[in-house]
Amino acid sequence: MKSFDAQTTLELEAAAFRRLVEHLRERTDVQNIDLMNLAGFCRNCLSNWMAEAASAKGLALSKDEAREIVYGMPYREWQAKYQKEATPEQKAALAKSHPHSH
Template sequence: MPDLTDEQKREFEAAAFRRLLAHLRERTDVQNIDLMNLAGFCRNCLSNWYRDAATDAGVDLSKEDSREIVYGMPYAEWQARYQTEASAEKVAAFETNRPKEH
């Protein structure tokens, strides 16, 4: 493995995160419950983690602001445009596999 500086690591991690956000913004067909059932995290988790990092750095970032950063638009707008009703099967799978902390 190459010997990366801390700055390089941060730059590459940030680039990978931006690419993940861009991918999730393009894949509006993939619902949060699908992500939760498959991977154990979703867009809301990412926004919470982003907000936690801001808080740790002493920056006050609201839940709505962090969600807008992740979704690329206000959360309510994303819900109205793209969120669909989850099937009973997806809800049951989520309840079975629900993470302890989210």
């Protein structure tokens, strides 16, 4: 496995994170429930991980602030513009893949 110094590794990881966030912002057609069903995480999970990382460093970052970073806008605005009602099939798949998530 290729290894880099700590700063280079940090910069590469940050660049990959920024690209992932950019990709998720562009793919508004992909619903969070589909991400959860296929990959086991969604935009909200990514936001939560960011808020948890900030908290671990003693930094204040609310769930709403973290979501705005990931979504590129307030979460409620993203929901209004892009979120569709989950189908019964999507809900069933989520219940099967994440039985304890709700």
